[in-house]
Amino acid sequence: MKDVQDALMVARTSDGRLVRRPLSPHAGIYRWPITMVASILNRITAVALSVGSLLLVWWLVGAAEGPAAFAHVQGFIASPIGLLLLLGWTASLFYHLFAGLRHLAWDLGYGFAKPTLNPVSWAVLGATLVATAAVWIAAYVVMEG
Amino acid sequence: MAAEHKERILVMRSQLGRARGLGAAHAGAEHWWVERVTALALVPLTVWFVISVLGLLGADQPAVAAWAGRPLNAALLLALVFITFHHTQLGLQVVYEDYIQTIMLRHFLVLATKGACLVLALMAAVAVIKMCITH
Numbered sequence: 356m357k358d359v360q361d362a363l364m365v366a367r368t369s370d371g372r373l374v375r376r377p378l379s380p381h382a383g384i385y386r387w388p389i390t391m392v393a394s395i396l397n398r399i400t401a402v403a404l405s406v407g408s409l410l411l412v413w414w415l416v417g418a419a420e421g422p423a424a425f426a427h428v429q430g431f432i433a434s435p436i437g438l439l440l441l442l443g444w445t446a447s448l449f450y451h452l453f454a455g456l457r458h459l460a461w462d463l464g465y466g467f468a469k470p471t472l473n474p475v476s477w478a479v480l481g482a483t484l485v486a487t488a489a490v491w492i493a494a495y496v497v498m499e500g
Numbered sequence: 501m502a503a504e505h506k507e508r509i510l511v512m513r514s515q516l517g518r519a520r521g522l523g524a525a526h527a528g529a530e531h532w533w534v535e536r537v538t539a540l541a542l543v544p545l546t547v548w549f550v551i552s553v554l555g556l557l558g559a560d561q562p563a564v565a566a567w568a569g570r571p572l573n574a575a576l577l578l579a580l581v582f583i584t585f586h587h588t589q590l591g592l593q594v595v596y597e598d599y600i601q602t603i604m605l606r607h608f609l610v611l612a613t614k615g616a617c618l619v620l621a622l623m624a625a626v627a628v629i630k631m632c633i634t635h
Contacts, residue, residue, distance in 0.1 A: 401595070402592070408620065411584070411624065415577070415624045418565050419634075426561070448546065455543070490550060494557055
């Protein structure tokens with residue numbers, strides 16, 4: 356028993372045995388509503404973008420330093436792991452952008468009506484998918500076309 | 501007179517407290533507000549940056565440096581990196597405050613993140629300014 360919080364979780368059964376009280380609802384068996392997914396994704400993409408911002412700085416520094424440094428940055432981005440990171444970065448950017456716009460609408464007092472919560476959560480996910488696909492298709496067309 | 505009295509009871513705060521708009525923590529309103537203002541600024545900057553990068557695909561270093569060195573592009577890039585890292589350190593601070601219970605570790609992470617964001621923003625800014633001068 357570590358602290359008072361733990362002490363509150365200890366109880367006796369009807370036959371006198373000491374047991375730990377069960378926790379409910381537990382995250383592992385909880386069916387996630389889409390609003391919950393939408394909310395935590397905004398934070399996860401925020402942290403991903405924080406790490407991904409290193410790529411932006413590296414790209415700018417490489418471009419400023421010269422052809423060799425820039426080729427090194429481009430080589431990394433064009434590698435399989437680089438492309439995968441860039442795909443995650445693009446999707447995170449668009450998710451955080453659209454979810455951020457939703458937050459700004461909430462701050463203005465719009466979008467709290469119960470019937471719109473689920474559809475708008477899905478719309479943010481859908482817009483992310485569409486925008487990410489559009490950027491990558493455009494990139495493919497530019498590079499191959 | 502009766503109405504005035506009623507309002508005082510409902511609000512339960514001093515007029516100075518209401519005007520300052522701060523809660524029990526005595527801080528936080530500015531942090532919240534600046535997070536929103538930077539978010540709003542990043543909407544057009546992000547869209548501009550993504551479209552610009554699409555236009556730069558396959559470009560070699562001199563072409564990218566020439567693009568970044570143009571006054572409008574350089575100004576928007578500087579705005580993008582400074583506002584991005586300002587928004588980043590404000591947002592990560594909230595994440596630490598939500599999940600890190602050890603107070604010393606929390607303070608360390610908040611300050612380390614602010615320092616790292618400052619250095620990264622300055623590095624990116626120096627790179628952009630260098631491209632302005634050399635191209």
